[in-house]
Amino acid sequence: xxxxxxxxxxxxERGDRFVLIDVREPDEHQAFNVGGLLIPLGTVPRTIPELxxxxxxxxxxxxxxxxxxxxxxxxxxxxxxQNVRNLEGGMLAWIELFGEK
Numbered sequence: 001x002x003x004x005x006x007x008x009x010x011x012x013e014r015g016d017r018f019v020l021i022d023v024r025e026p027d028e029h030q031a032f033n034v035g036g037l038l039i040p041l042g043t044v045p046r047t048i049p050e051l052x053x054x055x056x057x058x059x060x061x062x063x064x065x066x067x068x069x070x071x072x073x074x075x076x077x078x079x080x081x082q083n084v085r086n087l088e089g090g091m092l093a094w095i096e097l098f099g100e101k
Contacts, residue, residue: 003060
């Protein structure tokens with residue numbers, strides 16, 4: 001299941017509880033991010049054990065365009081995570097709609 005940038009921004013403004021993960025590379029994360037925990041895609045498989053406490057929670061994953069986060073979404077789903085959502089369009093869509101805020 002995916003989530004739009006508008007839905008994510010609304011969840012953030014309401015203070016909803018969810019786990020936000022950025023699967024981009026450190027330089028991309030440093031340049032601009034919306035507060036997600038940085039776990040580059042290549043490190044997701046070895047990071048899954050550390051994330052297992054969040055298996056029942058809503059997990060939202062983002063990257064630059066939505067492709068890498070879709071891969072991470074699949075990995076987490078295969079590991080038993082119940083509610084993993086991919087940010088449609090990633091940071092490109094966020095910046096297009098809201099700018100770099």
